[in-house]
Amino acid sequence: MTGQTTRVGPYTITPETITYSQAAEPPEIRGTEGTAWRVTDADGRWCASMTSEQAAVGYAEQRIRDAAPFEVELADGRRVSVPRGALVTFRGLDRYGYHVHAAEELSGYTYGVTRCCGASAKGADAEVVCRACYTVVDPYLGGPAEVAVPPAGEAAALFPTGRFVYYEGDDPDGFAATVRDEFGFDPSDPRRPRRNPPNGYGLPVFEYGWDAGHGWSFLCPPVHLDAMLARFPLGT
Numbered sequence: 001m002t003g004q005t006t007r008v009g010p011y012t013i014t015p016e017t018i019t020y021s022q023a024a025e026p027p028e029i030r031g032t033e034g035t036a037w038r039v040t041d042a043d044g045r046w047c048a049s050m051t052s053e054q055a056a057v058g059y060a061e062q063r064i065r066d067a068a069p070f071e072v073e074l075a076d077g078r079r080v081s082v083p084r085g086a087l088v089t090f091r092g093l094d095r096y097g098y099h100v101h102a103a104e105e106l107s108g109y110t111y112g113v114t115r116c117c118g119a120s121a122k123g124a125d126a127e128v129v130c131r132a133c134y135t136v137v138d139p140y141l142g143g144p145a146e147v148a149v150p151p152a153g154e155a156a157a158l159f160p161t162g163r164f165v166y167y168e169g170d171d172p173d174g175f176a177a178t179v180r181d182e183f184g185f186d187p188s189d190p191r192r193p194r195r196n197p198p199n200g201y202g203l204p205v206f207e208y209g210w211d212a213g214h215g216w217s218f219l220c221p222p223v224h225l226d227a228m229l230a231r232f233p234l235g236t
């Protein structure tokens with residue numbers, strides 16, 4: 001199809017005709033044609049294909065927000081820049097100065113990310129390469145990393161994977177909007193972990209979501225713990 005190209009920052013969105021594959025569900029659409037909106041970056045690399053233009057624009061806007069830098073103060077007084085989208089998994093620096101991230105927010109498994117792209121590393125033939133640009137990197141990045149310098153603050157040192165807190169003010173929506181703008185993550189994101197009241201059955205101590213019924217509980221990442229506890233009415 002001939003369609004209009006849309007630009008969102010460095011991203012280009014182009015409609016393209018796709019043919020549904022043999023694996024398509026439901027089976028009736030196999031072999032039929034549809035439209036997808038393809039998102040490519042400034043270098044023309046494919047980023048995503050979405051089923052609507054609106055979704056493609058939203059995806060590109062989210063990538064731009066996630067890539068925006070946020071300055072984090074460390075325990076030794078240094079300041080480093082971390083992409084906003086990676087703040088919730090940022091854990092500090094290792095002894096070589098690599099940025100260390102957790103594999104998942106609540107996971108204790110941490111690894112160093114590449115200096116070129118801030119990406120994880122992976123094995124390729126006999127070498128270890130950056131997962132984003134395939135440059136050969138320090139083989140050490142292929143394994144786990146230990147934090148040598150955590151973010152600044154007492155709470156960050158005590159709770160290296162973050163801490164479950166409760167928003168105790170009377171404007172949860174305004175609070176969530178302020179945190180999104182100024183701290184780079186969204187406490188109201190339904191995919192974020194929240195505290196689960198202890199139930200005595202050995203079940204997980206967290207679920208996902210953000211609501212009044214759970215006291216507006218959310219997991220505050222270690223990089224923001226001290227600053228957010230000092231500024232907002234947060235209970236622990």
Ligand SMILES: [Zn+2]
Pocket residue numbers: 114116117118119130131132133134135
């Ligand atoms: Zn790279």
